[in-house]
Amino acid sequence: LHKRKADIRNDFLHQVSTLLVKNHDVIVIEDLKVSNMSKSAKGTLANPGKNVKAKAGLNRSILNEAWHKFFTYLEYKLKLKGGILIKVNPKHTSQTCIKCGHISKDNRKEQERFKCVKCGYEANADHNAAQNILRRAGLARITCQANLIRGRQQEPAEAYNSSSIVV
Numbered sequence: 518l519h520k521r522k523a524d525i526r527n528d529f530l531h532q533v534s535t536l537l538v539k540n541h542d543v544i545v546i547e548d549l550k551v552s553n554m555s556k557s558a559k560g561t562l563a564n565p566g567k568n569v570k571a572k573a574g575l576n577r578s579i580l581n582e583a584w585h586k587f588f589t590y591l592e593y594k595l596k597l598k599g600g601i602l603i604k605v606n607p608k609h610t611s612q613t614c615i616k617c618g619h620i621s622k623d624n625r626k627e628q629e630r631f632k633c634v635k636c637g638y639e640a641n642a643d644h645n646a647a648q649n650i651l652r653r654a655g656l657a658r659i660t661c662q663a664n665l666i667r668g669r670q671q672e673p674a675e676a677y678n679s680s681s682i683v684v
């Protein structure tokens with residue numbers, strides 16, 4: 518049963534990543550340190566965390582593994598196609614107002630809603646975060662081109678060949 522569940526999960530990740538790559542040449546993601554996300558309370562095998570429900574830890578590690586796989590699939594499928602995956606710094610993407618740039622935890626008091634405490638801009642929280650991620654990717658391109666002009670390494674062509682850019 519576990520293998521069957523894992524196969525279904527994996528199949529889903531392949532279907533979604535294939536669909537995204539089919540319709541997009543450039544995909545921008547947050548550079549999440551997925552392996553670190555489960556560390557908090559779970560501890561390690563040698564030094565397990567206390568008072569942590571085993572099932573919650575297991576679910577979290579399955580989720581982290583799924584994200585990691587998903588990003589890997591996106592990256593190699595884009596590479597086969599000649600597209601690129603851009604990874605941006607995830608810091609404050611969900612707390613930053615896309616309209617005025619104000620950063621505050623109070624901008625996102627609810628999971629789904631974003632409301633800027635400074636300018637009053639309201640939006641779906643994921644949509645606001647996605648726009649911040651996209652904006653950072655734009656800055657990544659400009660930085661690459663500026664570095665190229667200054668004769669530094671990491672030229673855009675090089676980044677394209679490696680199929681991903683991390684900023």
Ligand SMILES: [Zn+2]
Binds near residue numbers: 635
């Ligand atoms: Zn604002």
